[in-house]
Amino acid sequence: MPDNNWNNILGKIRNELSDLAKYVDNAKKGIENLESTVKVSTEKFPEATKHLSAVTGDLESAANNIISILEGLLEEKERAHKLFGKLAAYADHLPAASRAGFIALASDLDSINSKSKANLMDIFSSLSFHDLSGQKLKKVMSAIADVEKKVAELAKTFGFVEGQAVNKETAKGKDAASNQDTVDMILKQMRGKSTT
Amino acid sequence: MLDINMKILVVDDFSTMRRIIKNILRELGYYNVEEAEDGAVAFEKLKGGGFDFVVTDWNMPNMPGIDLLKAIRADESLMHIPVLMVTAESQKENVVQAVEAGVNNYIVKPFTATALKERIDLILEKAKSAQ
Numbered sequence: 001m002p003d004n005n006w007n008n009i010l011g012k013i014r015n016e017l018s019d020l021a022k023y024v025d026n027a028k029k030g031i032e033n034l035e036s037t038v039k040v041s042t043e044k045f046p047e048a049t050k051h052l053s054a055v056t057g058d059l060e061s062a063a064n065n066i067i068s069i070l071e072g073l074l075e076e077k078e079r080a081h082k083l084f085g086k087l088a089a090y091a092d093h094l095p096a097a098s099r100a101g102f103i104a105l106a107s108d109l110d111s112i113n114s115k116s117k118a119n120l121m122d123i124f125s126s127l128s129f130h131d132l133s134g135q136k137l138k139k140v141m142s143a144i145a146d147v148e149k150k151v152a153e154l155a156k157t158f159g160f161v162e163g164q165a166v167n168k169e170t171a172k173g174k175d176a177a178s179n180q181d182t183v184d185m186i187l188k189q190m191r192g193k194s195t196t
Numbered sequence: 197m198l199d200i201n202m203k204i205l206v207v208d209d210f211s212t213m214r215r216i217i218k219n220i221l222r223e224l225g226y227y228n229v230e231e232a233e234d235g236a237v238a239f240e241k242l243k244g245g246g247f248d249f250v251v252t253d254w255n256m257p258n259m260p261g262i263d264l265l266k267a268i269r270a271d272e273s274l275m276h277i278p279v280l281m282v283t284a285e286s287q288k289e290n291v292v293q294a295v296e297a298g299v300n301n302y303i304v305k306p307f308t309a310t311a312l313k314e315r316i317d318l319i320l321e322k323a324k325s326a327q
Contacts, residue, residue: 067219070219071219121308125306125309126306127216128305130213131212132284134210180311183303186292190296
């Protein structure tokens with residue numbers, strides 16, 4: 001009987017060891033998979049950041065081109081405004097009957113010119129989309145850098161690759177005030193303290 | 197004395213934003229405008245003297261706008277200069293921080309030429325009435 005007990009115990013130990021071996025084998029495979037994932041990640045993250053950075057640069061370049069065109073148009077508008085002024089001055093040389101009509105015509109043309117100049121200014125301010133999208137892309141790049149840093153730490157812990165130094169600030173989740181009105185309300189509330 | 201000839205420093209890390217603000221200011225009649233790409237460069241320029249007004253972004257490398265504002269308010273020769281913050285940071289905590297640091301007004305991007313004019317006028321009016 002003691003022999004049977006001993007055999008039972010050995011059988012149980014064998015089964016336990018077999019299970020443990022399977023577990024270790026699975027863990028090993030998992031770590032191998034993790035290693036390839038980490039290696040791919042360490043290659044892909046910098047690539048993604050590089051692309052995002054390029055997008056920011058391209059946007060800036062495009063916005064600068066548009067601004068240059070707008071600046072040229074504004075100069076032309078200013079020139080047109082001066083010419084309309086000179087045109088109105090010719091009214092003095094016209095017969096009295098047609099003078100008022102001529103002045104009104106020059107004035108209308110100048111009004112159209114001013115209106116389209118105002119539209120150009122709106123396009124100018126709309127171009128700040130570049131700054132806004134650029135700042136958002138920077139936050140995305142910062143988030144990627146954070147993940148990259150964690151992956152690098154993981155890689156270092158498991159001895160896959162040397163840890164890569166990644167800094168960049170963490171993107172903060174904050175409650176955004178919806179618009180200028182909200183900001184103005186806050187300013188109004190705080191006025192009397194330190195704003196002018 | 198603050199007037200249409202006042203010298204304005206526009207501080208933003210994006211060249212496009214500096215050009216946009218500069219053009220809008222020019223359209224509003226302010227032609228004496230200089231630029232700086234971050235707070236540190238701006239502070240150096242301000243220390244050189246001659247500036248009457250600062251329009252600054254918040255998020256910039258080297259020295260962010262809020263630190264520039266604090267540096268201006270901490271400097272005896274610069275503390276009188278009005279500072280208008282033009283930024284994408286519209287969170288309440290940012291506005292409160294800027295007000296506590298002594299900002300004169302605050303504009304959220306994107307903004308219109310009219311909005312910029314209104315705030316500059318407001319700052320100048322208050323500065324004049326305080327004199």
